[in-house]
Amino acid sequence: MTRVVFIASMCALLLATAVRARPREVSINQENPAGALAIVVNQANPVDGLTLGELRRIFMFDTQTWPNGRRITVVLRDKGQPERGEAIRRVCDMSEAEYDDHILFQTFRGSIGWGPRSIMSASAMLRFVFNAPGAIGYVPADQVEGTKVLRIDGLLPSNPGYPLRRGARGR
Amino acid sequence: MRDHSQRSACILLFVSVVIVPSGVIGYPSSVFAQIGHEQEHPLPGAAGPETTLRAFGTVEWAASQLREVPNSFSLGQLSLFVTSNLTESVSVLAEIVLEGHSPDTQVVTDLERLQLTFRLNDFFNISAGRYHSGIGFYNAAFHHGTYFEIPIGRPRVFKFEDDGGVLPIHELGVTVRGVVPHTGSSLRYVAEVANGRVWTPVAEEGTTERGPDANDAKSTNVGVSYRPERWRGFEVGTSFYRDTIFQTATSAVDHHIAAIYAVYRTPSTELMAEWLRLTHVTEGSTYHNDGGYVQASKAWGKLRPYYRFDRLAINPATPFIGAIGSYKAHIVGLRIDPVKWVGLKAQYERTDESGQYGVNGVRTQLVFVF
Numbered sequence: 001m002t003r004v005v006f007i008a009s010m011c012a013l014l015l016a017t018a019v020r021a022r023p024r025e026v027s028i029n030q031e032n033p034a035g036a037l038a039i040v041v042n043q044a045n046p047v048d049g050l051t052l053g054e055l056r057r058i059f060m061f062d063t064q065t066w067p068n069g070r071r072i073t074v075v076l077r078d079k080g081q082p083e084r085g086e087a088i089r090r091v092c093d094m095s096e097a098e099y100d101d102h103i104l105f106q107t108f109r110g111s112i113g114w115g116p117r118s119i120m121s122a123s124a125m126l127r128f129v130f131n132a133p134g135a136i137g138y139v140p141a142d143q144v145e146g147t148k149v150l151r152i153d154g155l156l157p158s159n160p161g162y163p164l165r166r167g168a169r170g171r
Numbered sequence: 172m173r174d175h176s177q178r179s180a181c182i183l184l185f186v187s188v189v190i191v192p193s194g195v196i197g198y199p200s201s202v203f204a205q206i207g208h209e210q211e212h213p214l215p216g217a218a219g220p221e222t223t224l225r226a227f228g229t230v231e232w233a234a235s236q237l238r239e240v241p242n243s244f245s246l247g248q249l250s251l252f253v254t255s256n257l258t259e260s261v262s263v264l265a266e267i268v269l270e271g272h273s274p275d276t277q278v279v280t281d282l283e284r285l286q287l288t289f290r291l292n293d294f295f296n297i298s299a300g301r302y303h304s305g306i307g308f309y310n311a312a313f314h315h316g317t318y319f320e321i322p323i324g325r326p327r328v329f330k331f332e333d334d335g336g337v338l339p340i341h342e343l344g345v346t347v348r349g350v351v352p353h354t355g356s357s358l359r360y361v362a363e364v365a366n367g368r369v370w371t372p373v374a375e376e377g378t379t380e381r382g383p384d385a386n387d388a389k390s391t392n393v394g395v396s397y398r399p400e401r402w403r404g405f406e407v408g409t410s411f412y413r414d415t416i417f418q419t420a421t422s423a424v425d426h427h428i429a430a431i432y433a434v435y436r437t438p439s440t441e442l443m444a445e446w447l448r449l450t451h452v453t454e455g456s457t458y459h460n461d462g463g464y465v466q467a468s469k470a471w472g473k474l475r476p477y478y479r480f481d482r483l484a485i486n487p488a489t490p491f492i493g494a495i496g497s498y499k500a501h502i503v504g505l506r507i508d509p510v511k512w513v514g515l516k517a518q519y520e521r522t523d524e525s526g527q528y529g530v531n532g533v534r535t536q537l538v539f540v541f
Contacts, residue, residue: 062356062398065292069257087450096510098438102224104540108252108316110298113262113290114221134259 007043035166036157037087040147042124042133049151052091052163058136059091060102061112066134074116075128075137087138090164107117138164200221208508216290220263222255228539229317235532246271247536250283250315251348251529260290268315283315283341293356294349304342305361305394306412307445309464318538321441321468323505327483327498328447328462332368334516337485337492338428339368339414340392357399363392367414369489388423390414401518416491424457424490425452439470441477451489458489468506475506477518499523512540 013024039055041047046068050058057063065071077084092099106112119125122139129135130146141149143156156160199260229247249268266284271277286300305311309329313320344365351358367390394410412428432445446463461484468477483498504518516536521529 009339043317056357057400063293064290071290094438096468101438105316105319107254108314108319109312110264110284110286110288110302113260113288114256 036162037090037135037138037139037164038144038157039138039152039164040129040144041136041150042129043146043148044133045123045148046150049154052153055150055152056091056093059116061106061115065070070134070151073132073135075132075135076116077120078118078120079124081120084118084122127166175353179356180367186447220255220257222253223254226250226541227316227318228541229539231323231534232536233532233534236530237527237532247317248315251318262288262290264288286346291448292349294352295347296349297345299464301341301343302346303325303363304337304412305346305363305392306338306410307429307447308396308406308408308432308434308443309445310338310340311361316538317536318512318514321477321516322466322479322502322504323518323534323536324444326462326464326466326479326480327500330459335495337460337483337495339412340430342366342390342392344389351395355400357397359396361392361394361396361410365392366525367416369370370416379519386415386417386428387416388415402435404440405433405435407431407433416483422454427452441466441468443467447487449492451491453490456486456488458486458493460485460492467531473508475508476504477506478503496525497523 015109039050045066054063058072059074062072066072068132075170076087079096079100086093088099094102103112103115107115117128117135119137122143125137125139126143126145126147129137136150149156153163157165172323207429226252227248228303229249230244231247232244234242246268249269251265251269253263253265253267255263257263264284264286265282268279268281268283269278271279284301284302284303286471287300288296290296302312303310307329309326313325317323322367325331328337330338330341331340332338342363345361346361346363348357348361348366351360351524354456365389375425380382390412391414392412393412394408396406396408398406401465409429409431412426412430414426416424416426427450427492428447430445430447434444435442444464449460449462451458451460462482464479464481466477466479468475479500479502481498481500481502483495485492485495485497487496498521500522502518502520504514504516506514508514514537516534516538518534520534521530522532523529
């Protein structure tokens with residue numbers, strides 16, 4: 001009897017550890033329609049939404065501070081990852097190589113203090129945005145956790161017509 | 172003893188099945204983000220200055236129909252571009268250029284830019300140090316970055332001072348830039364105050380400011396530009412520069428430069444046009460000089476043909492720059508970017524300069540970033 005209880009206890013402990021190791025995923029909705037990209041910011045960020053043009057200006061470093069004066073930190077996926085090129089194409093309407101050229105040119109002009117940060121995974125992206133009050137990044141819409149999702153052109157990723165879903169026409 | 176063991180086992184089971192999972196569910200999800208990851212990906216400046224070094228290199232070959240000018244390979248500038256973020260708001264930029272001027276391996280080192288920038292917000296960014304003056308568009312856009320220039324060489328009016336240039340390309344002072352509020356990033360301004368150019372005869376080296384000002388008069392430059400969101404890549408702007416240059420201890424020349432430009436630049440298309448009027452005013456005389464260019468290029472894959480019309484009209488009587496002479500050129504060429512960060516340009520030039528008209532020449536240039 002003691003042995004059974006002991007084994008059951010150890011199993012329960014192991015199960016609890018496994019649950020604790022995997023972050024509880026909370027979706028703002030239960031579906032990710034057609035590969036929608038959620039734009040995420042720190043929960044303390046007072047901005048609730050952006051137009052696609054404003055988002056583009058942020059990613060292109062034409063706008064570098066939030067309305068509250070905090071420096072914007074643009075966070076992208078690591079170079080070589082398809083998620084990086086996909087986000088650049090959808091938001092900035094250019095290829096990754098063109099974007100890199102643009103960032104280097106603006107840095108060379110002295111217009112940019114530092115370029116975008118590079119992050120290896122969606123979970124790392126969420127951790128960075130959670131910890132950095134001025135950060136803005138992106139994750140698949142079904143992987144949002146602990147961050148605020150911005151409305152783009154007034155729409156959430158689950159809304160029809162959301163501009164950052166696969167196949168949507170950018171401006 | 173057996174009861175004690177069973178009681179302990181039950182307590183352990185209760186703890187592991189009930190208490191621990193409750194604590195797991197009860198933890199805010201934010202804790203998962205914080206635990207063990209607070210030091211990941213620090214923000215700029217959080218762990219000390221982050222310094223990045225890039226370099227821009229150039230190798231050239233040129234030939235001309237002039238017999239006295241042999242065809243030749245040459246090393247262009249090696250531009251070392253250093254940036255460092257001291258904090259979220261403060262950064263440093265330095266551009267050190269090494270140029271080979273002589274037949275041997277000697278190089279001349281120039282500190283072309285050194286500026287510390289404080290970025291308060293999008294509306295106010297202030298830099299102090301040595302920078303490229305915000306006259307017109309080309310100078311503050313391309314600096315010494317031959318990689319970013321589509322044709323070979325700068326427009327004649329934007330030549331560097333030590334290369335027979337007519338403009339104060341470099342300044343030592345303070346520059347303020349930003350977005351005009353309530354314009355949605357469309358309207359931008361620049362305002363600068365600096366020592367101004369130290370004018371010496373064109374043939375001499377060191378015609379730019381590096382040390383203390385030669386007089387109390389300071390140069391000023393103001394400009395505005397407009398980038399409509401509806402027409403991405405399009406920009407128009409104007410600037411006005413003035414300085415007082417002393418010819419002698421008692422006579423001075425008022426030096427004005429008015430510039431206007433329109434550019435359309437996307438990754439695949441570049442259309443640029445600028446016109447500048449340089450005015451020198453002495454006691455009783457006013458000398459007008461004009462310079463400008465029109466430039467167009469279009470990329471088809473890795474190939475990018477281009478054309479530039481380049482013009483500089485100098486009044487020979489103008490103080491300081493009259494001896495430079497006028498210039499006109501038609502340039503047509505092709506740029507190929509075989510791999511990322513490498514460009515190869517080849518162009519044909521037909522120039523009128525220094526009493527020689529219709530001189531034909533070819534130039535090639537290899538540019539790279541590393």
